[in-house]
Amino acid sequence: MRRRGFLKKIPIAATAPVVLNGLPVGLLAQGQLQQVVSSSSNDKVLVLIQLHGGNDGLNAVIPIDQYAQYYNLRPNIAIPDNGSRGYIPLDSTLDIADQVGLHPDMVGTKTLYDQGKAAIVQGVSYENHNGSHFRSRDIMFMGGDFDDYLGSGWMGRYLDYCFPNYPDAYPTSEMPDPLGLEIGTSVSLAFHRDNGIPVAVAANDPEGFFNLINNTGGLPPESVMDTHYGQELQWIMDIEANSNQYADRLKEVFDNGSNTPGVTYPETYPLSAGRLNNPLAPQLKLIARMLSGGSKTRIFLARIGGFDTHGNQVESYDPTLGNHAALLYHISAAVEAFQNDLQGLGLEDRVVTATFSEFGRRAASNASYGTDHGNAAPMFVFGKAVKPGIIGTNPDLQNLAGNNIPMQVDYRQVFTTILHDWMEAPDQAMVQTLFDGFLDQKLDLFGSVVTSTRDEFISKRFKLNSAYPNPVRDRTTLSYYINTAVQVDIELLDTGGRRIRSLVSGHQQVGEHRVSVDLSDLRPGTYIYRIKAGPLDAAKKLIKM
Amino acid sequence: MASLNPVTGTLGTRRSAHILRRSTFGPSKSDISLFAGRTANQAISELFQIPATPAAPADYDTFKSWWIGQMLNSGRSIVEKMVFFYHTHFTTKEEVVQSSQALYHQNELFRYYALGDFKELTKKVCLDNAMMIFLDGRDNDRNNVNENFGRELLELYSIGKGPQIGPGDYTNYTEQDVKEAARVLSGYGNDEDFLTIDPVTGIPTSFVKNDGGTVANAHDAEVKTFSEKFQNTTIQPIELVGEDATVAATLDELDQLIDMIFNQDETARHICRKLYRFFMYYEITPEIEQDIIEPLATTFRNNNYQIQPVLQQLFGSEHFYDADNALAEDDNHAAIIKSPLELILGTLRYFGVTLPTAGTQAFMDAVDNGVLSPMGLQGLYLLEPYEVAGYPAYHQNPDFNRNWISHNHLARRYEYIGRLMTSMDDFGFQLDAVAWVESNISDPSNAQVIVQEMVDELLPEIITSARFDYFLNDILLDGLSMGNWTTEWFAYQGSNDDSAVRTQLEALFNALMQSPEYQLH
Structure with a gap:
C-alpha cells in the first residue's frame, strides 16, 4: 500500500499545520503532549479473552454447598461430584458457602489458582439483562447500561484519552505500536472511539500482514467530497494509512520476539469428544511473543467462540465430555501455558488477563443436553499481580430469578478495577471511559503488597x-x-x-x-x-x- | 426533505450504473450503456422479470459453487441479489447445519419468494429444515422448550428488537413473548430424507412430530399468552385430541403467530430498514425514517407484504438518485462499501472474465480458488457468518458496511485485483487487460480515452483532474508523452508483442482498482 512511500512518519513536534497527501495532520496541543507522556508512562498490559456465545458459568464453577440443587436443575448435564471426572474442589480453606468445584477439564485454572495467580469474580452481569447475544456483547464492549446506545467502546475511549489525536499523531517514539491489538482480521466495537477509525489494529499474522501491506495498493486520492461517499472514502483511506504506519512495526516486534523455550502451548483437547483444536493458544502465544519483542500495545483482545450451547453442550453418554468441556480445557490450558511463557520471558509482572462473556446460561438445562441464554456468570482474572481468591459468593440456586442466576457484580466494576488499579488510569481517564460512576464500587482484585499477599495465600493452602x-x-x-x-x-x-x-x-x-x-x-x-x-x-x- | 416521488427522464450513464450496481451483482459495460437510454421504470421492469428457475446442482455438495454460478450469470436481474439479501437476513451457518442439501433447499426457498410474499417466506423459514437444525427448532418440544429460534424470529427476522425499556422489555416484545413464541413453535422435526414436501412451493420442508397419525405429540397444546406488545393475544390449538393438538392445529398456530407479528406496524418498518441499509445507505436519520421508511412500510403493508412493490418504489424514487433535494451532503450515490462478494463478482462481470463451463469440476475448482477462498480472506466466509445475526456489515451498529474494511481485509481486496491478472494457474481464470482494452475501449491508441472510459464506469464517483492526471500520466504513461503511448500501441498491433503495453495497462488496472474509490458503489 505504499509503493510510492506515501504518508511518511509524522514528526510529533511539527510547528505548522501540515497536510500530507490530503490527510490533515492534527497538531498536538501543549497539554495533550504532556498527557500522552504521563498516562502512558507505565507498561501495564491487559489481555482480554472474549468467550463468544455465552459461557455456561454453572458448569465451569460449580457451587459445592448446593450440589443437590445444582444437580436437580440440570441432571442431564451436571458434572459429577466424585470419581476421576468429578469436579475439582478449588479451595477447601474457604467458607463452605463460597466453595466451588471447577470443571474437571480446568486443571490449568486450578494450578494457577494454587500458585496464587488467579481470581474468580462470581455473578458478573449488568442490571436488566438482555437475552440477545448481540445486544449483550455490544453493551459489554461499549461499557454502558442496558439502555445505552453508544457508537464507541470502553477500550476505545480509554485509549483515546491516553493517546489523544489518534491516528494522525501516531506512531511516536513513546508509542510506536498500535494502541490496541485484536487478534483476528477485524476490529470489535470495544476499540471504537467516538469519532474516526478504531484505536486497534487487527492482526493474526504480523509477517503475512507486512508482506500483504507492502505489495498492495497505489496512491490514494488527495481529497474527498463532503458527501456520504466522501465519508466512507475517508474511512477507507484512514485504515489504509494506518496499515502502512503499523505494518513495519508489527513485523519488527514479531521478529524480535520469541516464546519461552520449553513452554508448550496446548494444540488439541486430549479427550476426543468435542471441539478438538485449541483456537486460543496460538493467539496467546502470539501476544507473549509480541510483548517479548518490545510491543508497547496496552490492550490485547483474543477471542474464542462456540459457547452458545443450546444443544449438545455435553455428550449424552458423559456430561463431563463434549463441546463445553473442550472449550473450558482450551481456556485453562492455554492461559496456563501463557502464564508460564510470560514467567519465562520475565514479563509476568506486566500482564493481567481476564475472560468475559456476554452472559451466562440458564441454571436449568434443556432436553438437548444444552442450556439456553441466562444472566450472570463468573469471570476469571489471571496474573501475578492478581490477588488470588473468589470475589462474591455462590449463587443461591433456590432463589433464582426466572431460572436465571442473579447478578452480584456489574461487569463495569471489574473493568473499572482493572483500569484504575492495574492500568493505573487516572480519574480523568475514567470519566472519559464513562466508568467514573464505578470508582466507589471497585473490587479487591489487586492486593497492595502483591508478593506477600500471594505468599500468604499459598502458605495457607x-x-x-x-x-x-x-x-x-x-x-x-x-x-x-x-x-x-x-x-x-x-x-x-x-x-x-x-x-x-x-x-x-x-x-x-x-x-x-x-x-x-x-x-x-x-x-x-x-x-x-x-x-x-x-x-x-x-x-x-x-x-x- | 427526502422523497419517494418517482424520478423522471432517461437515466444516463451515472444513474444507469448506480441502479445496476445496487440491484445486481454488477453491470457489464454494455449493461450500463443499455440502461443509460432507459427511464427508471423501463429499467426496473427488466430488473424485476423473473428468470427461469435454475436446475438443481447435480451434486448437493457443490451447492456453494453452484450458487456463485447463479449470481455470476444472473445478468440484469435483481433476483439473485434478493436471494443473497435473504441469506443475510435469515442467516444460517454451514458448520452447524452440516447438510448441503438442506442449505440448497433453503436457497431454493429464498429464490421462490425472491420478489414475492415476505410474510409467507417468514412462515416457510420457520419450517425450513436447515433452520430447524441451525436454531435448534427440532429440539424444541413441549417438555423442554428451546427458545433459540423463537428469540431470533422476533429479534432478527420479523419485528426486530427495539431499545430495552425495562426488565425483559425490548419495546416491541418482551422475554415473555420469546418464551410463548417458542412454545407455539414446539413439536417440529427436520426431515433428514427431504421427503416432506411443502404443497405450495414444492420444496422439502420439516414436519410436525406426531404419533403416526394426526396427533402432534411433541407440541405444547396449552394456551400461549403474549404481552401487551401483541395486544395480549392468545394462541391455542383449534383442534385437540385429548390433551394434544392435532398436526393441523399445530400448523395453524404458526399461522396465528405470524399473523400476530405481521399485524404490528413495526414489523414492516423493521424489514424496510433492512432493505434500505442493504440497497441504499446504512444511516437512518429521523428524516429518512419519516420520509422514506414510513411510506415504504405503508406500501409493504398495503400490498400484503409483497416485497416487489417496495423495492420498485425505492428504485424508482428521486431519493434513490439523490434527486429529492439540492444538497450534496446527504447524497447516497457510491456510499456503500462493496461486500467482498460484490467486489469480486462485480469485477468478473464488468470485465466479462470467462470461467470454465458451469457444472464442471474445473468450474467448481475455479469458484473455490478464485471466488470463495479470496472472499473468505476479505472477511466474507459464505454461509459461515461469525454469528447468528449474520454478517456484521448488515446489522452491526455503528459501522455497518464499514465492517468489511479492516487493515487485513482491505489489503486482501487490493491483493485480489493484482492476482487476477496472473491467476490462470491459481484460479483457472484471469483478467486479460490488453485483450479487454482492445475490444472495449473506443480508441485504445489514445491513452486519454482509455483512462477516461475506464474511470467513468469503474470508479463510482467523479474524480478530480489531479487524480485523473495521476492515473494517466504517472501510471499509464509512466511520465512519458501521449504520443509515445500511441507509438507503443501501434508497435504492439504491428508485432503482436504486447509486453510493453501490457505492463502499463496492468499498472493502470491495478491503480484504478487497488484504490479506495473502487471499494465503493
Whole structure:
C-alpha cells in the first residue's frame, strides 16, 4: 500500500499545520503532549479473552454447598461430584458457602489458582439483562447500561484519552505500536472511539500482514467530497494509512520476539469428544511473543467462540465430555501455558488477563443436553499481580430469578478495577471511559503488597508443619496440608542434600495429612525433610538423638 | 426533505450504473450503456422479470459453487441479489447445519419468494429444515422448550428488537413473548430424507412430530399468552385430541403467530430498514425514517407484504438518485462499501472474465480458488457468518458496511485485483487487460480515452483532474508523452508483442482498482 512511500512518519513536534497527501495532520496541543507522556508512562498490559456465545458459568464453577440443587436443575448435564471426572474442589480453606468445584477439564485454572495467580469474580452481569447475544456483547464492549446506545467502546475511549489525536499523531517514539491489538482480521466495537477509525489494529499474522501491506495498493486520492461517499472514502483511506504506519512495526516486534523455550502451548483437547483444536493458544502465544519483542500495545483482545450451547453442550453418554468441556480445557490450558511463557520471558509482572462473556446460561438445562441464554456468570482474572481468591459468593440456586442466576457484580466494576488499579488510569481517564460512576464500587482484585499477599495465600493452602516430636528418638509424626489432590513426595536428606530415604510418596487428597514415620535406625545427627506437592516445595530441619 | 416521488427522464450513464450496481451483482459495460437510454421504470421492469428457475446442482455438495454460478450469470436481474439479501437476513451457518442439501433447499426457498410474499417466506423459514437444525427448532418440544429460534424470529427476522425499556422489555416484545413464541413453535422435526414436501412451493420442508397419525405429540397444546406488545393475544390449538393438538392445529398456530407479528406496524418498518441499509445507505436519520421508511412500510403493508412493490418504489424514487433535494451532503450515490462478494463478482462481470463451463469440476475448482477462498480472506466466509445475526456489515451498529474494511481485509481486496491478472494457474481464470482494452475501449491508441472510459464506469464517483492526471500520466504513461503511448500501441498491433503495453495497462488496472474509490458503489 505504499509503493510510492506515501504518508511518511509524522514528526510529533511539527510547528505548522501540515497536510500530507490530503490527510490533515492534527497538531498536538501543549497539554495533550504532556498527557500522552504521563498516562502512558507505565507498561501495564491487559489481555482480554472474549468467550463468544455465552459461557455456561454453572458448569465451569460449580457451587459445592448446593450440589443437590445444582444437580436437580440440570441432571442431564451436571458434572459429577466424585470419581476421576468429578469436579475439582478449588479451595477447601474457604467458607463452605463460597466453595466451588471447577470443571474437571480446568486443571490449568486450578494450578494457577494454587500458585496464587488467579481470581474468580462470581455473578458478573449488568442490571436488566438482555437475552440477545448481540445486544449483550455490544453493551459489554461499549461499557454502558442496558439502555445505552453508544457508537464507541470502553477500550476505545480509554485509549483515546491516553493517546489523544489518534491516528494522525501516531506512531511516536513513546508509542510506536498500535494502541490496541485484536487478534483476528477485524476490529470489535470495544476499540471504537467516538469519532474516526478504531484505536486497534487487527492482526493474526504480523509477517503475512507486512508482506500483504507492502505489495498492495497505489496512491490514494488527495481529497474527498463532503458527501456520504466522501465519508466512507475517508474511512477507507484512514485504515489504509494506518496499515502502512503499523505494518513495519508489527513485523519488527514479531521478529524480535520469541516464546519461552520449553513452554508448550496446548494444540488439541486430549479427550476426543468435542471441539478438538485449541483456537486460543496460538493467539496467546502470539501476544507473549509480541510483548517479548518490545510491543508497547496496552490492550490485547483474543477471542474464542462456540459457547452458545443450546444443544449438545455435553455428550449424552458423559456430561463431563463434549463441546463445553473442550472449550473450558482450551481456556485453562492455554492461559496456563501463557502464564508460564510470560514467567519465562520475565514479563509476568506486566500482564493481567481476564475472560468475559456476554452472559451466562440458564441454571436449568434443556432436553438437548444444552442450556439456553441466562444472566450472570463468573469471570476469571489471571496474573501475578492478581490477588488470588473468589470475589462474591455462590449463587443461591433456590432463589433464582426466572431460572436465571442473579447478578452480584456489574461487569463495569471489574473493568473499572482493572483500569484504575492495574492500568493505573487516572480519574480523568475514567470519566472519559464513562466508568467514573464505578470508582466507589471497585473490587479487591489487586492486593497492595502483591508478593506477600500471594505468599500468604499459598502458605495457607499448602504448608508443611513441624514434625513432632523433634528432636526424635524413634518415631515422629509429619503433617502437612494440601489444597489440591496431587502427588506428594517427602524425602529425608542429610545436611549435604544427599537423599537418605523416601518418607512419603503417593497421590493424596485435599486436606490435612499426618504420617507417623519410624526413624529408629537412623544415625544421630541433623537431617532435612523436604516436601514436594504441587506448588509446595518446602524443607525443615530434623534432629535425631 | 427526502422523497419517494418517482424520478423522471432517461437515466444516463451515472444513474444507469448506480441502479445496476445496487440491484445486481454488477453491470457489464454494455449493461450500463443499455440502461443509460432507459427511464427508471423501463429499467426496473427488466430488473424485476423473473428468470427461469435454475436446475438443481447435480451434486448437493457443490451447492456453494453452484450458487456463485447463479449470481455470476444472473445478468440484469435483481433476483439473485434478493436471494443473497435473504441469506443475510435469515442467516444460517454451514458448520452447524452440516447438510448441503438442506442449505440448497433453503436457497431454493429464498429464490421462490425472491420478489414475492415476505410474510409467507417468514412462515416457510420457520419450517425450513436447515433452520430447524441451525436454531435448534427440532429440539424444541413441549417438555423442554428451546427458545433459540423463537428469540431470533422476533429479534432478527420479523419485528426486530427495539431499545430495552425495562426488565425483559425490548419495546416491541418482551422475554415473555420469546418464551410463548417458542412454545407455539414446539413439536417440529427436520426431515433428514427431504421427503416432506411443502404443497405450495414444492420444496422439502420439516414436519410436525406426531404419533403416526394426526396427533402432534411433541407440541405444547396449552394456551400461549403474549404481552401487551401483541395486544395480549392468545394462541391455542383449534383442534385437540385429548390433551394434544392435532398436526393441523399445530400448523395453524404458526399461522396465528405470524399473523400476530405481521399485524404490528413495526414489523414492516423493521424489514424496510433492512432493505434500505442493504440497497441504499446504512444511516437512518429521523428524516429518512419519516420520509422514506414510513411510506415504504405503508406500501409493504398495503400490498400484503409483497416485497416487489417496495423495492420498485425505492428504485424508482428521486431519493434513490439523490434527486429529492439540492444538497450534496446527504447524497447516497457510491456510499456503500462493496461486500467482498460484490467486489469480486462485480469485477468478473464488468470485465466479462470467462470461467470454465458451469457444472464442471474445473468450474467448481475455479469458484473455490478464485471466488470463495479470496472472499473468505476479505472477511466474507459464505454461509459461515461469525454469528447468528449474520454478517456484521448488515446489522452491526455503528459501522455497518464499514465492517468489511479492516487493515487485513482491505489489503486482501487490493491483493485480489493484482492476482487476477496472473491467476490462470491459481484460479483457472484471469483478467486479460490488453485483450479487454482492445475490444472495449473506443480508441485504445489514445491513452486519454482509455483512462477516461475506464474511470467513468469503474470508479463510482467523479474524480478530480489531479487524480485523473495521476492515473494517466504517472501510471499509464509512466511520465512519458501521449504520443509515445500511441507509438507503443501501434508497435504492439504491428508485432503482436504486447509486453510493453501490457505492463502499463496492468499498472493502470491495478491503480484504478487497488484504490479506495473502487471499494465503493
